[in-house]
Amino acid sequence: MTTIAELPPGFADKVLSAQSTFRSVMDAMARPGSVQRIVPMAGAPGVMMRGTAAIALTLFDHDTPLWLDARMAESSDVTKWLKFHTGAPVVQDSSVASFALISDGGALPALERFALGTSEYPDRSTTVIIQVDSLSSGRSFELRGPGIDGVAALHASIKPFDLFERLRMNEALFPRGIDVVLVADDAVVAIPRTTRVVSKGS
Amino acid sequence: MNAPAYNFAYLDEQTKRMIRRAILKAIAIPGYQVPFASREMPMPYGWGTGGVQVTAAILGPQDVLKVIDQGSDDTTNAISIRKFFAKTAGVATTTATDEATVIQTRHRIPETALHANQVLVYQVPIPEPLRFLEPRETETRRMHALAEYGLMHVKLYEDIARFGHIATAYAYPVKVNARYVMDPSPTPKFDNPKMDNCPALQLFGAGREKRIYAIPPYTQVVSLDFEDHPFEPYRFNAPCALCGAENSYLDEIVTDDKGGRMFVCSDTDYCEGRQAAGHHGSLSAAPYKEKAGSHG
Numbered sequence: 001m002t003t004i005a006e007l008p009p010g011f012a013d014k015v016l017s018a019q020s021t022f023r024s025v026m027d028a029m030a031r032p033g034s035v036q037r038i039v040p041m042a043g044a045p046g047v048m049m050r051g052t053a054a055i056a057l058t059l060f061d062h063d064t065p066l067w068l069d070a071r072m073a074e075s076s077d078v079t080k081w082l083k084f085h086t087g088a089p090v091v092q093d094s095s096v097a098s099f100a101l102i103s104d105g106g107a108l109p110a111l112e113r114f115a116l117g118t119s120e121y122p123d124r125s126t127t128v129i130i131q132v133d134s135l136s137s138g139r140s141f142e143l144r145g146p147g148i149d150g151v152a153a154l155h156a157s158i159k160p161f162d163l164f165e166r167l168r169m170n171e172a173l174f175p176r177g178i179d180v181v182l183v184a185d186d187a188v189v190a191i192p193r194t195t196r197v198v199s200k201g202s
Numbered sequence: 203m204n205a206p207a208y209n210f211a212y213l214d215e216q217t218k219r220m221i222r223r224a225i226l227k228a229i230a231i232p233g234y235q236v237p238f239a240s241r242e243m244p245m246p247y248g249w250g251t252g253g254v255q256v257t258a259a260i261l262g263p264q265d266v267l268k269v270i271d272q273g274s275d276d277t278t279n280a281i282s283i284r285k286f287f288a289k290t291a292g293v294a295t296t297t298a299t300d301e302a303t304v305i306q307t308r309h310r311i312p313e314t315a316l317h318a319n320q321v322l323v324y325q326v327p328i329p330e331p332l333r334f335l336e337p338r339e340t341e342t343r344r345m346h347a348l349a350e351y352g353l354m355h356v357k358l359y360e361d362i363a364r365f366g367h368i369a370t371a372y373a374y375p376v377k378v379n380a381r382y383v384m385d386p387s388p389t390p391k392f393d394n395p396k397m398d399n400c401p402a403l404q405l406f407g408a409g410r411e412k413r414i415y416a417i418p419p420y421t422q423v424v425s426l427d428f429e430d431h432p433f434e435p436y437r438f439n440a441p442c443a444l445c446g447a448e449n450s451y452l453d454e455i456v457t458d459d460k461g462g463r464m465f466v467c468s469d470t471d472y473c474e475g476r477q478a479a480g481h482h483g484s485l486s487a488a489p490y491k492e493k494a495g496s497h498g
Contacts, residue, residue: 014215015209015210015215016210016262016263018215018218018219019210019211019218019260019261019262020262022218022222022259022260023260023262025226026222026225026226026229026260026403029226029229029230029418030229030403030416030418030419031418031419058219058222059219059222059223059226060219061216061219063219063220064223098223118347119347119348120343120344120346120347121237121343122231122234123224123227123228123231123234123236123237125227127226146232146379146417146418146419146420146421146422147229147418147419147420147421148420149401149419149420150420174381175231175234175381175382177230179226179227179230192229192230192231192418193230193231194230194231194232194379194418
Protein backbone atom coordinates (compact mmCIF):
# COMPACT_ATOMS: atom_id res chain seq x y z
CA MET A 1 0.00 0.00 0.00
CA THR A 2 2.59 2.51 1.08
CA THR A 3 4.72 1.84 -1.98
CA ILE A 4 1.92 2.84 -4.30
CA ALA A 5 0.93 5.82 -2.20
CA GLU A 6 4.44 7.16 -2.56
CA LEU A 7 4.46 6.91 -6.36
CA PRO A 8 4.05 10.16 -8.28
CA PRO A 9 0.64 10.24 -9.97
CA GLY A 10 -0.16 9.62 -13.62
CA PHE A 11 -2.30 11.95 -15.72
CA ALA A 12 -5.20 13.57 -13.89
CA ASP A 13 -7.29 13.00 -17.03
CA LYS A 14 -5.88 9.93 -18.74
CA VAL A 15 -7.81 10.26 -21.98
CA LEU A 16 -7.48 13.94 -22.86
CA SER A 17 -3.97 14.31 -21.47
CA ALA A 18 -2.75 11.39 -23.54
CA GLN A 19 -4.42 12.90 -26.62
CA SER A 20 -2.85 16.29 -26.05
CA THR A 21 0.59 14.80 -25.39
CA PHE A 22 0.33 12.63 -28.48
CA ARG A 23 -0.53 15.62 -30.67
CA SER A 24 2.59 17.40 -29.39
CA VAL A 25 4.74 14.37 -30.18
CA MET A 26 3.03 13.86 -33.55
CA ASP A 27 3.59 17.50 -34.48
CA ALA A 28 7.20 17.19 -33.35
CA MET A 29 7.69 14.10 -35.52
CA ALA A 30 5.90 15.69 -38.49
CA ARG A 31 7.93 18.92 -38.21
CA PRO A 32 11.44 17.92 -37.16
CA GLY A 33 13.33 20.60 -35.31
CA SER A 34 10.19 22.44 -34.19
CA VAL A 35 9.93 22.69 -30.41
CA GLN A 36 6.58 21.41 -29.17
CA ARG A 37 5.30 21.82 -25.62
CA ILE A 38 3.73 19.10 -23.56
CA VAL A 39 0.97 20.74 -21.58
CA PRO A 40 -0.67 18.11 -19.38
CA MET A 41 1.61 17.12 -16.58
CA ALA A 42 1.84 13.99 -14.60
CA GLY A 43 4.09 13.35 -11.67
CA ALA A 44 7.62 12.52 -12.73
CA PRO A 45 9.60 9.96 -10.79
CA GLY A 46 13.28 10.34 -9.95
CA VAL A 47 15.47 11.32 -12.87
CA MET A 48 12.59 11.30 -15.33
CA MET A 49 11.60 14.70 -16.73
CA ARG A 50 7.97 15.81 -16.82
CA GLY A 51 7.86 15.59 -20.61
CA THR A 52 9.35 12.10 -20.63
CA ALA A 53 6.81 10.96 -18.05
CA ALA A 54 3.93 12.31 -20.14
CA ILE A 55 5.24 10.57 -23.27
CA ALA A 56 5.62 7.32 -21.31
CA LEU A 57 2.02 7.48 -20.13
CA THR A 58 0.86 8.26 -23.67
CA LEU A 59 2.76 5.66 -25.70
CA PHE A 60 3.94 2.83 -23.45
CA ASP A 61 1.99 -0.28 -22.51
CA HIS A 62 2.39 -4.04 -22.27
CA ASP A 63 3.11 -4.20 -26.02
CA THR A 64 6.20 -1.98 -25.85
CA PRO A 65 9.40 -3.46 -24.42
CA LEU A 66 11.46 -0.70 -22.82
CA TRP A 67 15.16 -0.33 -22.48
CA LEU A 68 16.36 1.97 -19.71
CA ASP A 69 19.83 3.45 -19.44
CA ALA A 70 21.78 2.75 -16.27
CA ARG A 71 20.69 5.91 -14.47
CA MET A 72 17.00 5.18 -15.17
CA ALA A 73 17.29 1.48 -14.43
CA GLU A 74 19.04 2.07 -11.13
CA SER A 75 16.26 4.30 -9.90
CA SER A 76 13.61 2.12 -8.29
CA ASP A 77 11.30 5.16 -8.35
CA VAL A 78 11.45 5.11 -12.14
CA THR A 79 11.03 1.38 -12.62
CA LYS A 80 8.20 1.12 -10.09
CA TRP A 81 6.43 4.12 -11.61
CA LEU A 82 6.74 2.73 -15.14
CA LYS A 83 5.55 -0.68 -14.05
CA PHE A 84 2.55 0.68 -12.17
CA HIS A 85 1.39 3.29 -14.68
CA THR A 86 2.30 1.70 -18.03
CA GLY A 87 2.87 -2.02 -17.45
CA ALA A 88 5.58 -1.94 -20.08
CA PRO A 89 8.17 -4.72 -19.69
CA VAL A 90 11.72 -3.52 -19.10
CA VAL A 91 14.21 -5.51 -21.16
CA GLN A 92 17.97 -5.88 -20.87
CA ASP A 93 18.50 -6.42 -24.58
CA SER A 94 18.29 -3.02 -26.27
CA SER A 95 17.90 -4.62 -29.70
CA VAL A 96 14.34 -5.78 -28.93
CA ALA A 97 13.12 -2.54 -27.35
CA SER A 98 10.31 -0.46 -28.83
CA PHE A 99 11.42 2.52 -26.80
CA ALA A 100 14.63 3.43 -25.01
CA LEU A 101 14.74 6.00 -22.23
CA ILE A 102 18.03 7.84 -21.87
CA SER A 103 18.58 10.21 -18.98
CA ASP A 104 22.35 10.32 -19.23
CA GLY A 105 23.08 11.10 -22.88
CA GLY A 106 26.80 10.92 -22.21
CA ALA A 107 26.40 7.17 -21.70
CA LEU A 108 24.25 6.58 -24.78
CA PRO A 109 25.19 3.18 -26.18
CA ALA A 110 26.15 2.78 -29.82
CA LEU A 111 22.96 3.30 -31.82
CA GLU A 112 23.54 0.01 -33.67
CA ARG A 113 22.67 -1.76 -30.45
CA PHE A 114 19.06 -0.65 -30.71
CA ALA A 115 16.53 -2.21 -33.07
CA LEU A 116 16.96 -0.70 -36.52
CA GLY A 117 14.02 -2.50 -38.12
CA THR A 118 14.38 -4.72 -41.15
CA SER A 119 14.18 -3.79 -44.81
CA GLU A 120 10.77 -5.48 -44.94
CA TYR A 121 9.59 -4.03 -41.62
CA PRO A 122 11.53 -0.81 -41.00
CA ASP A 123 8.91 0.18 -38.42
CA ARG A 124 10.18 -2.49 -36.04
CA SER A 125 12.80 -0.15 -34.68
CA THR A 126 13.57 1.46 -31.35
CA THR A 127 12.41 5.02 -30.74
CA VAL A 128 15.11 6.54 -28.56
CA ILE A 129 13.92 9.17 -26.09
CA ILE A 130 16.82 11.26 -24.82
CA GLN A 131 16.59 13.79 -22.00
CA VAL A 132 18.72 16.82 -22.79
CA ASP A 133 19.68 20.04 -21.03
CA SER A 134 17.99 22.53 -23.31
CA LEU A 135 16.07 22.76 -26.55
CA SER A 136 16.06 26.54 -26.65
CA SER A 137 19.69 27.49 -26.20
CA GLY A 138 23.07 26.01 -26.96
CA ARG A 139 24.73 24.97 -30.17
CA SER A 140 22.84 25.69 -33.35
CA PHE A 141 21.93 23.08 -35.89
CA GLU A 142 20.46 23.14 -39.36
CA LEU A 143 17.91 20.49 -40.21
CA ARG A 144 16.62 19.37 -43.59
CA GLY A 145 14.27 16.66 -44.73
CA PRO A 146 10.59 15.72 -44.92
CA GLY A 147 8.47 17.86 -42.62
CA ILE A 148 10.76 20.85 -43.01
CA ASP A 149 10.05 23.75 -45.34
CA GLY A 150 13.59 24.29 -46.59
CA VAL A 151 15.76 24.52 -43.52
CA ALA A 152 14.85 24.41 -39.82
CA ALA A 153 17.04 25.83 -37.10
CA LEU A 154 17.43 24.17 -33.73
CA HIS A 155 19.29 25.56 -30.73
CA ALA A 156 20.00 22.82 -28.29
CA SER A 157 22.30 21.71 -25.58
CA ILE A 158 22.58 17.98 -26.11
CA LYS A 159 24.57 15.07 -24.86
CA PRO A 160 26.16 13.15 -26.42
CA PHE A 161 27.75 16.07 -28.27
CA ASP A 162 28.14 13.95 -31.39
CA LEU A 163 24.55 12.69 -31.40
CA PHE A 164 23.76 14.08 -34.84
CA GLU A 165 27.02 12.76 -36.28
CA ARG A 166 26.04 9.34 -34.96
CA LEU A 167 22.59 9.68 -36.44
CA ARG A 168 24.09 10.10 -39.89
CA MET A 169 24.01 6.32 -40.08
CA ASN A 170 20.28 6.78 -40.78
CA GLU A 171 21.24 8.16 -44.17
CA ALA A 172 22.77 4.89 -45.36
CA LEU A 173 20.36 2.65 -43.49
CA PHE A 174 17.10 4.17 -44.73
CA PRO A 175 14.35 2.94 -44.58
CA ARG A 176 15.82 1.24 -41.52
CA GLY A 177 16.99 3.52 -38.80
CA ILE A 178 16.53 5.14 -35.42
CA ASP A 179 14.00 7.83 -34.60
CA VAL A 180 14.99 10.12 -31.77
CA VAL A 181 12.81 12.18 -29.46
CA LEU A 182 14.62 14.85 -27.45
CA VAL A 183 13.02 16.05 -24.23
CA ALA A 184 13.98 19.03 -22.08
CA ASP A 185 11.49 19.42 -19.24
CA ASP A 186 8.20 20.07 -21.09
CA ALA A 187 9.78 20.75 -24.50
CA VAL A 188 9.96 18.08 -27.20
CA VAL A 189 11.87 17.92 -30.49
CA ALA A 190 11.78 14.86 -32.72
CA ILE A 191 14.50 13.82 -35.15
CA PRO A 192 13.00 11.09 -37.33
CA ARG A 193 15.32 8.95 -39.46
CA THR A 194 14.68 11.11 -42.53
CA THR A 195 16.13 14.27 -40.98
CA ARG A 196 19.63 15.42 -41.91
CA VAL A 197 21.32 17.60 -39.34
CA VAL A 198 24.30 19.87 -39.85
CA SER A 199 26.02 21.43 -36.87
CA LYS A 200 26.56 25.19 -37.25
CA GLY A 201 28.81 25.57 -34.24
CA SER A 202 27.81 27.54 -31.17
CA MET B 203 -24.91 5.04 -13.37
CA ASN B 204 -23.88 8.06 -15.37
CA ALA B 205 -20.99 6.28 -17.00
CA PRO B 206 -20.67 7.33 -20.63
CA ALA B 207 -21.47 4.64 -23.13
CA TYR B 208 -18.19 5.14 -24.98
CA ASN B 209 -14.69 6.35 -24.32
CA PHE B 210 -13.85 9.75 -25.81
CA ALA B 211 -13.72 9.32 -29.60
CA TYR B 212 -15.07 5.76 -29.30
CA LEU B 213 -11.79 3.80 -29.24
CA ASP B 214 -10.37 2.47 -25.98
CA GLU B 215 -7.07 3.90 -24.78
CA GLN B 216 -4.98 0.81 -25.48
CA THR B 217 -6.15 0.84 -29.09
CA LYS B 218 -5.37 4.53 -29.39
CA ARG B 219 -1.85 3.99 -28.05
CA MET B 220 -1.28 1.25 -30.63
CA ILE B 221 -2.57 3.43 -33.46
CA ARG B 222 -0.61 6.45 -32.24
CA ARG B 223 2.62 4.45 -32.24
CA ALA B 224 1.87 3.33 -35.79
CA ILE B 225 1.22 6.94 -36.85
CA LEU B 226 4.58 8.07 -35.44
CA LYS B 227 6.41 5.33 -37.37
CA ALA B 228 4.44 6.16 -40.49
CA ILE B 229 5.52 9.80 -40.28
CA ALA B 230 9.14 8.77 -39.70
CA ILE B 231 9.13 6.51 -42.79
CA PRO B 232 7.17 8.51 -45.39
CA GLY B 233 5.13 6.31 -47.72
CA TYR B 234 5.83 3.06 -45.87
CA GLN B 235 2.71 1.12 -44.86
CA VAL B 236 2.85 0.40 -41.14
CA PRO B 237 0.81 -2.66 -40.10
CA PHE B 238 -1.58 -1.99 -37.23
CA ALA B 239 -4.16 -3.99 -35.30
CA SER B 240 -7.22 -2.53 -36.96
CA ARG B 241 -10.37 -2.81 -34.88
CA GLU B 242 -13.93 -3.56 -35.82
CA MET B 243 -15.75 -0.26 -36.02
CA PRO B 244 -19.49 0.34 -35.85
CA MET B 245 -19.62 0.71 -39.62
CA PRO B 246 -18.79 -1.69 -42.42
CA TYR B 247 -15.44 -2.01 -44.14
CA GLY B 248 -15.43 0.28 -47.12
CA TRP B 249 -17.06 3.07 -45.15
CA GLY B 250 -13.84 4.51 -43.90
CA THR B 251 -12.99 2.34 -40.90
CA GLY B 252 -9.27 3.02 -41.38
CA GLY B 253 -9.72 6.77 -41.63
CA VAL B 254 -12.10 6.73 -38.68
CA GLN B 255 -9.56 4.93 -36.49
CA VAL B 256 -6.81 7.38 -37.41
CA THR B 257 -9.11 10.33 -36.78
CA ALA B 258 -10.21 8.84 -33.44
CA ALA B 259 -6.58 8.45 -32.37
CA ILE B 260 -5.59 12.05 -33.11
CA LEU B 261 -8.80 13.95 -32.37
CA GLY B 262 -8.99 16.22 -29.31
CA PRO B 263 -11.77 18.36 -27.88
CA GLN B 264 -10.30 21.53 -29.42
CA ASP B 265 -10.33 20.12 -32.93
CA VAL B 266 -12.74 21.19 -35.63
CA LEU B 267 -13.61 18.27 -37.88
CA LYS B 268 -14.58 18.27 -41.53
CA VAL B 269 -15.51 15.08 -43.36
CA ILE B 270 -15.82 14.82 -47.11
CA ASP B 271 -16.81 12.01 -49.41
CA GLN B 272 -15.72 12.54 -53.02
CA GLY B 273 -15.41 16.23 -52.22
CA SER B 274 -18.90 16.52 -50.79
CA ASP B 275 -19.78 17.34 -47.19
CA ASP B 276 -23.35 16.25 -47.79
CA THR B 277 -23.24 12.58 -48.73
CA THR B 278 -24.22 9.69 -46.45
CA ASN B 279 -20.67 8.60 -45.64
CA ALA B 280 -19.51 12.12 -44.79
CA ILE B 281 -22.56 12.93 -42.68
CA SER B 282 -22.51 9.66 -40.74
CA ILE B 283 -18.80 9.97 -39.88
CA ARG B 284 -19.20 13.62 -38.92
CA LYS B 285 -22.12 12.72 -36.65
CA PHE B 286 -20.17 9.77 -35.25
CA PHE B 287 -17.43 12.06 -33.95
CA ALA B 288 -19.82 14.83 -32.92
CA LYS B 289 -21.50 12.19 -30.76
CA THR B 290 -18.55 10.21 -29.43
CA ALA B 291 -16.02 13.03 -29.07
CA GLY B 292 -18.23 16.10 -28.88
CA VAL B 293 -16.00 17.94 -31.32
CA ALA B 294 -17.08 20.93 -33.35
CA THR B 295 -17.69 20.14 -36.99
CA THR B 296 -17.57 22.31 -40.05
CA THR B 297 -17.88 22.14 -43.80
CA ALA B 298 -15.46 25.03 -44.37
CA THR B 299 -12.06 23.70 -45.39
CA ASP B 300 -10.04 26.56 -43.93
CA GLU B 301 -11.76 26.34 -40.52
CA ALA B 302 -11.08 22.64 -40.02
CA THR B 303 -8.09 21.31 -38.07
CA VAL B 304 -8.74 17.68 -38.98
CA ILE B 305 -10.22 16.76 -42.36
CA GLN B 306 -11.19 13.17 -43.03
CA THR B 307 -11.58 12.48 -46.71
CA ARG B 308 -12.75 9.78 -49.01
CA HIS B 309 -11.23 10.10 -52.47
CA ARG B 310 -10.59 13.85 -52.78
CA ILE B 311 -8.23 16.54 -51.61
CA PRO B 312 -10.01 19.86 -51.02
CA GLU B 313 -9.55 22.57 -53.66
CA THR B 314 -8.76 25.18 -51.02
CA ALA B 315 -5.04 24.99 -50.23
CA LEU B 316 -4.37 23.31 -46.90
CA HIS B 317 -2.34 25.02 -44.19
CA ALA B 318 0.16 23.92 -41.60
CA ASN B 319 -2.29 23.55 -38.73
CA GLN B 320 -4.32 20.92 -40.51
CA VAL B 321 -4.21 17.15 -40.71
CA LEU B 322 -5.73 15.43 -43.73
CA VAL B 323 -6.87 11.86 -42.99
CA TYR B 324 -7.53 9.65 -46.01
CA GLN B 325 -9.80 6.62 -46.08
CA VAL B 326 -7.96 3.94 -48.01
CA PRO B 327 -9.48 0.77 -49.47
CA ILE B 328 -6.36 -0.93 -50.92
CA PRO B 329 -3.15 0.59 -49.52
CA GLU B 330 -0.76 -1.55 -51.55
CA PRO B 331 -0.08 0.07 -54.95
CA LEU B 332 1.46 -3.17 -56.22
CA ARG B 333 -1.39 -5.42 -55.11
CA PHE B 334 -3.08 -5.80 -58.49
CA LEU B 335 0.27 -6.55 -60.07
CA GLU B 336 1.45 -8.99 -57.42
CA PRO B 337 -1.11 -10.57 -55.09
CA ARG B 338 1.37 -11.99 -52.56
CA GLU B 339 2.04 -9.77 -49.56
CA THR B 340 5.43 -11.45 -49.02
CA GLU B 341 6.46 -10.45 -52.56
CA THR B 342 5.15 -6.87 -52.48
CA ARG B 343 6.85 -6.37 -49.13
CA ARG B 344 10.15 -7.51 -50.62
CA MET B 345 9.62 -5.28 -53.64
CA HIS B 346 9.21 -2.29 -51.32
CA ALA B 347 12.26 -3.37 -49.32
CA LEU B 348 14.37 -3.43 -52.47
CA ALA B 349 12.66 -0.40 -54.02
CA GLU B 350 11.95 -2.73 -56.92
CA TYR B 351 9.27 -0.77 -58.73
CA GLY B 352 9.90 -1.76 -62.33
CA LEU B 353 6.60 -3.62 -62.44
CA MET B 354 4.68 -0.41 -61.80
CA HIS B 355 6.42 1.29 -64.69
CA VAL B 356 5.60 -1.70 -66.89
CA LYS B 357 1.96 -1.28 -65.94
CA LEU B 358 2.01 2.39 -66.90
CA TYR B 359 3.86 1.51 -70.09
CA GLU B 360 1.19 -1.06 -70.98
CA ASP B 361 -1.36 1.75 -70.70
CA ILE B 362 0.65 3.69 -73.27
CA ALA B 363 1.03 0.68 -75.55
CA ARG B 364 -2.71 0.01 -75.45
CA PHE B 365 -4.24 3.49 -75.31
CA GLY B 366 -1.45 5.81 -76.41
CA HIS B 367 -1.40 7.53 -73.04
CA ILE B 368 -1.29 6.63 -69.34
CA ALA B 369 -4.95 5.76 -68.78
CA THR B 370 -4.75 5.44 -65.01
CA ALA B 371 -7.14 8.16 -63.84
CA TYR B 372 -7.36 7.58 -60.09
CA ALA B 373 -5.20 5.93 -57.41
CA TYR B 374 -2.34 7.10 -59.61
CA PRO B 375 0.89 5.85 -58.03
CA VAL B 376 3.28 8.33 -56.47
CA LYS B 377 6.80 8.12 -55.12
CA VAL B 378 7.23 9.66 -51.70
CA ASN B 379 10.49 11.29 -50.66
CA ALA B 380 12.24 9.52 -53.56
CA ARG B 381 11.86 6.12 -51.88
CA TYR B 382 8.49 4.43 -51.43
CA VAL B 383 5.91 4.03 -54.17
CA MET B 384 2.58 4.76 -52.53
CA ASP B 385 -1.10 4.52 -53.37
CA PRO B 386 -2.66 7.95 -52.81
CA SER B 387 -6.03 6.16 -52.27
CA PRO B 388 -8.59 6.43 -55.07
CA THR B 389 -8.27 10.19 -55.43
CA PRO B 390 -8.46 11.42 -59.03
CA LYS B 391 -4.97 12.02 -60.40
CA PHE B 392 -6.05 15.66 -60.67
CA ASP B 393 -5.34 15.82 -56.92
CA ASN B 394 -1.86 14.27 -57.02
CA PRO B 395 0.04 17.56 -57.38
CA LYS B 396 -1.63 18.84 -54.18
CA MET B 397 0.16 16.14 -52.17
CA ASP B 398 3.58 17.42 -53.14
CA ASN B 399 5.19 19.82 -50.67
CA CYS B 400 1.85 20.19 -48.85
CA PRO B 401 2.03 22.24 -45.63
CA ALA B 402 -0.45 19.91 -43.89
CA LEU B 403 0.30 16.47 -42.48
CA GLN B 404 -1.34 13.71 -44.52
CA LEU B 405 -2.29 10.44 -42.81
CA PHE B 406 -3.74 7.37 -44.53
CA GLY B 407 -5.76 4.65 -42.80
CA ALA B 408 -6.81 1.34 -44.33
CA GLY B 409 -9.09 -0.52 -41.90
CA ARG B 410 -9.73 -3.80 -43.67
CA GLU B 411 -6.13 -4.07 -44.89
CA LYS B 412 -4.77 -2.93 -41.51
CA ARG B 413 -2.23 -0.38 -42.70
CA ILE B 414 -1.40 3.20 -41.76
CA TYR B 415 0.91 5.40 -43.79
CA ALA B 416 1.77 9.07 -43.97
CA ILE B 417 3.23 11.94 -45.89
CA PRO B 418 4.86 14.50 -43.57
CA PRO B 419 4.40 18.18 -44.45
CA TYR B 420 6.72 19.64 -47.09
CA THR B 421 7.61 16.26 -48.52
CA GLN B 422 8.34 15.53 -52.14
CA VAL B 423 5.59 13.51 -53.78
CA VAL B 424 6.14 12.67 -57.45
CA SER B 425 3.59 11.03 -59.73
CA LEU B 426 5.27 8.23 -61.68
CA ASP B 427 5.64 8.93 -65.39
CA PHE B 428 8.01 8.77 -68.35
CA GLU B 429 10.09 11.51 -69.96
CA ASP B 430 8.12 11.24 -73.20
CA HIS B 431 4.80 10.69 -71.41
CA PRO B 432 4.88 13.14 -68.52
CA PHE B 433 2.24 13.03 -65.81
CA GLU B 434 -0.81 15.12 -66.68
CA PRO B 435 -3.66 15.83 -64.30
CA TYR B 436 -7.01 15.19 -65.95
CA ARG B 437 -10.07 17.41 -65.76
CA PHE B 438 -13.24 17.67 -67.84
CA ASN B 439 -12.84 20.53 -70.29
CA ALA B 440 -15.68 22.65 -68.95
CA PRO B 441 -16.37 25.30 -66.32
CA CYS B 442 -18.43 24.39 -63.27
CA ALA B 443 -22.11 24.86 -64.17
CA LEU B 444 -22.85 26.38 -60.77
CA CYS B 445 -19.86 28.55 -59.93
CA GLY B 446 -18.01 28.84 -63.23
CA ALA B 447 -14.71 27.57 -61.80
CA GLU B 448 -12.24 26.73 -64.56
CA ASN B 449 -9.67 24.95 -62.44
CA SER B 450 -11.55 22.75 -59.98
CA TYR B 451 -12.17 19.02 -60.28
CA LEU B 452 -15.59 18.36 -61.80
CA ASP B 453 -18.26 15.70 -61.36
CA GLU B 454 -20.30 14.82 -64.42
CA ILE B 455 -24.00 14.70 -63.59
CA VAL B 456 -26.45 13.17 -66.02
CA THR B 457 -29.56 15.33 -66.05
CA ASP B 458 -31.94 13.50 -68.36
CA ASP B 459 -32.19 10.47 -70.65
CA LYS B 460 -31.42 12.45 -73.79
CA GLY B 461 -27.73 12.89 -73.26
CA GLY B 462 -28.08 16.01 -71.13
CA ARG B 463 -25.38 16.50 -68.52
CA MET B 464 -23.83 19.13 -66.36
CA PHE B 465 -20.40 19.50 -64.83
CA VAL B 466 -20.15 20.77 -61.27
CA CYS B 467 -17.36 21.11 -58.74
CA SER B 468 -16.86 17.92 -56.78
CA ASP B 469 -15.73 20.03 -53.78
CA THR B 470 -19.06 21.36 -52.47
CA ASP B 471 -17.49 23.75 -49.97
CA TYR B 472 -15.31 25.32 -52.66
CA CYS B 473 -18.26 25.64 -55.05
CA GLU B 474 -20.57 27.15 -52.42
CA GLY B 475 -17.84 29.57 -51.37
CA ARG B 476 -17.43 30.75 -54.91
CA GLN B 477 -21.18 31.14 -55.44
CA ALA B 478 -21.44 33.12 -52.21
CA ALA B 479 -18.65 35.35 -53.52
CA GLY B 480 -20.75 36.13 -56.58
CA HIS B 481 -19.41 33.69 -59.14
CA HIS B 482 -21.97 32.17 -61.46
CA GLY B 483 -22.02 29.28 -63.87
CA SER B 484 -24.17 28.62 -66.90
CA LEU B 485 -26.89 26.86 -64.90
CA SER B 486 -26.87 28.80 -61.67
CA ALA B 487 -28.58 32.04 -62.72
CA ALA B 488 -32.13 30.81 -63.10
CA PRO B 489 -33.44 28.47 -60.43
CA TYR B 490 -35.08 25.36 -61.85
CA LYS B 491 -38.81 25.71 -62.48
CA GLU B 492 -41.23 23.10 -63.71
CA LYS B 493 -42.53 24.02 -67.10
CA ALA B 494 -46.30 24.35 -67.23
CA GLY B 495 -47.83 21.27 -68.71
CA SER B 496 -44.58 19.35 -68.87
CA HIS B 497 -46.18 16.44 -67.09
CA GLY B 498 -49.14 16.45 -69.44
